[in-house]
Amino acid sequence: IAGITQAPTSQILAAGRRMTLRCTQDMRHNAMYWYRQDLGLGLRLIHYSNTAGTTGKGEVPDGYSVSRANTDDFPLTLASAVPSQTSVYFCASSPGTSGSNEQFFGPGTRLTVL
Amino acid sequence: GQNIDQPTEMTATEGAIVQINCTYQTSGFNGLFWYQQHAGEAPTFLSYNVLDGLEEKGRFSSFLSRSKGYSYLLLKELQMKDSASYLCAVNGGNYQLIWGAGTKLIIKP
Numbered sequence: 001i002a003g004i005t006q007a008p009t010s011q012i013l014a015a016g017r018r019m020t021l022r023c024t025q026d027m028r029h030n031a032m033y034w035y036r037q038d039l040g041l042g043l044r045l046i047h048y049s050n051t052a053g054t055t056g057k058g059e060v061p062d063g064y065s066v067s068r069a070n071t072d073d074f075p076l077t078l079a080s081a082v083p084s085q086t087s088v089y090f091c092a093s094s095p096g097t098s099g100s101n102e103q104f105f106g107p108g109t110r111l112t113v114l
Numbered sequence: 115g116q117n118i119d120q121p122t123e124m125t126a127t128e129g130a131i132v133q134i135n136c137t138y139q140t141s142g143f144n145g146l147f148w149y150q151q152h153a154g155e156a157p158t159f160l161s162y163n164v165l166d167g168l169e170e171k172g173r174f175s176s177f178l179s180r181s182k183g184y185s186y187l188l189l190k191e192l193q194m195k196d197s198a199s200y201l202c203a204v205n206g207g208n209y210q211l212i213w214g215a216g217t218k219l220i221i222k223p
Binding site for chain 2: 040041042043044045048058090098099100102103104105106107108
């Protein structure tokens with residue numbers, strides 16, 4: 001049982017390049033999330049999806065896009081990377097969106113934009 | 115605005131007890147979570163409180179006071195492996211979590 005996986009583990013990217021971070025879960029969770037985590041700041045929500053076929057914007061969506069074609073996959077795309085997008089990116093999933101649903105996190109992707 | 119405050123860093127001794135506080139101001143409230151995050155790893159779930167009072171789970175306990183916008187995580191019989199960051203997060207009522215910056219706990223022998 002893998003749970004939730006992310007790829008790549010780490011990446012160095014030139015500014016202006018397009019990049020897709022992959023996230024796959026095998027728990028059949030309805031909700032999925034993308035966060036970025038920067039030193040001294042809390043996890044910040046980029047985009048979320050409450051169920052397959054729907055997506056929504058979080059706190060810091062600019063420069064990022066997502067899609068949710070099926071239950072398992074939730075890729076995050078940076079259309080034209082900028083240095084301020086250097087961060088650790090975590091994908092998470094939860095069974096539903098009601099209050100008590102804990103979120104399960106993937107191992108993260110460390111992205112450096114030069 | 116919405117805000118969650120936690121101390122940045124705390125130090126404690128192996129075998130002792132430590133209390134990590136979290137205060138929050140959010141437009142809504144539908145529960146509070148505590149997560150543990152070891153350096154370089156993903157956050158993992160510790161506890162969830164939605165009603166006032168203390169929830170005990172082994173060496174870890176979590177307390178909530180909704181009227182005061184306050185929670186704490188209590189860790190007993192500290193072990194070196196408890197060295198980690200502890201994240202407080204509030205479900206603000208729109209099914210998205212609002213996260214504190216985390217408290218880095220350093221355990222000394």
